[in-house]
């Protein structure tokens with residue numbers, strides 16, 4: 121019998137746990153360790169942040185589901201990794217600490233035969249001085265509790281606007297190397313639409329601030345896409361939307377400090393500037409969790425497992441942008457030193473960015489880190505689970521399931537406003553996620569027919585349909601596995 | 606504010622009947638992108 125330990129119950133951890141449990145017989149143990157007792161469908165946080173959904177609609181408690189399905193669950197957080205065990209424990213284990221219940225504060229060595237690290241990112245607010253969700257009039261929508269806070273802040277602002285106050289709203293990235301521009305893009309369009317719904321739009325100046333050098337970069341080097349009968353660059357599409365909605369923009373901005381109502385930033389020209397605001401939603405930098413790893417003699421071997429995020433089968437040789445290749449990206453998410461350890465979703469260390477790296481004239485890095493959205497997080501988690509299942513069943517290592525971001529498509533349905541008849545969405549699909557300039561040299565590394573954009577009400581319905589479908593799937597309701605990642 | 610999306614385009618974007626068909630079309634097109642699979646990049650096809 122084998123024991124598979126999964127750290128994290130976000131999109132990738134939960135997908136891996138559910139597929140492992142479905143396909144492995146009960147003699148094998150599947151255990152999930154995660155500090156948050158709830159599963160949350162993060163993409164719908166945008167709607168929590170504008171008060172159109174309650175946070176309880178996007179989450180459910182994990183413990184009852186895992187109990188029913190025969191998945192072990194510990195509400196704890198991983199602290200350090202012992203992939204060879206130690207002097208007293210011959211099996212590999214993860215030292216974890218309980219965060220709730222009777223065992224709160226207690227540490228446990230949780231052993232495993234296979235380990236899936238699906239701990240996603242650390243939301244590194246500390247990297248930007250003063251960027252604290254709910255303080256200095258800045259908010260976040262990265263978790264459901266942050267999104268709840270954001271809605272309270274926005275609601276109070278709307279009330280003030282109704283009494284005649286003119287305000288400034290700033291939305292975008294809160295650090296020179298933030299990622300997840302897509303989430304901020306959705307939020308700015310949703311906020312703009314809500315202000316119109318509340319009939320206070322003319323009272324607000326709305327500004328997009330971002331570390332992208334061009335609109336529509338999204339940390340993916342932008343894209344060339346089919347839009348109706350035209351071929352557009354993503355910056356042209358986003359520019360059209362922003363101009364049409366009266367949204368201003370500041371680009372190439374590395375926000376480095378927040379004071380109450382003032383965002384300090386440096387731009388690519390090397391100038392230091394400020395932007396004032398009454399309400400801001402700024403995505404922080406994402407980083408690894410700072411885990412440590414030790415061998416059986418308790419020597420520090422962190423550099424064998426982590427490079428910020430977890431080291432997997434990528435080519436991490438430092439190279440200039442011109443030499444980056446789609447082949448640098450991992451295919452199986454297996455750690456090269458310890459072959460029973462895997463890291464799907466956001467937890468793996470990318471070989472490099474996707475967008476061309478840029479520095480300000482003062483040498484500050486101001487360019488987006490590579491985004492890893494929900495769909496690739498789910499797909500990579502499933503392929504890791506499938507490889508472990510094949511290995512267990514065949515008794516020898518099997519890595520036949522592969523999924524490089526350079527050979528995988530992604531759909532991103534960005535909400536542009538909520539409402540069954542008034543809503544809107546920007547539907548974008550990209551293939552491949554990481555541009556393959558060898559295969560598609562004339563279309564910016566992507567296949568045109570599979571890289572397309574659409575704007576309209578259907579996009580909102582699609583995003584809403586995905587919300588219900590993915591929560592159904594996550595709850596492991598009948599035939600959940602027929603819904604693709 | 607600069608009107609970049611014409612009234613006719615906006616009508617098409619927000620008309621529930623047109624958008625219903627667009628919804629079906631987009632769902633299929635997205636399924637096609639997703640279902641067309643994924644794989645490695647390193648092994649050269651023979």
Ligand SMILES: Cc1cc2nc3c(=O)[nH]c(=O)nc-3n(C[C@H](O)[C@H](O)[C@H](O)COP(=O)(O)OP(=O)(O)OC[C@H]3O[C@@H](n4cnc5c(N)ncnc54)[C@H](O)[C@@H]3O)c2cc1C
Nearest residue numbers: 128129130131132162163197198239240303465466493494
């Ligand atoms: C506001 C917002 C909107 C988004 N919208 C979209 C969208 O529309 N479409 C899309 O495709 N993607 C979207 N994304 C991105 C998507 O949410 C991520 O790609 C996805 O959540 C990544 O999954 P993950 O499992 O790797 O990480 P996460 O979902 O972050 O999960 C990490 C898990 O690890 C747990 N954990 C953390 N620390 C520890 C520890 N020490 N020990 C054990 N467990 C730990 C956490 O509690 C969590 O359960 C959005 C992201 C944000 C923030």
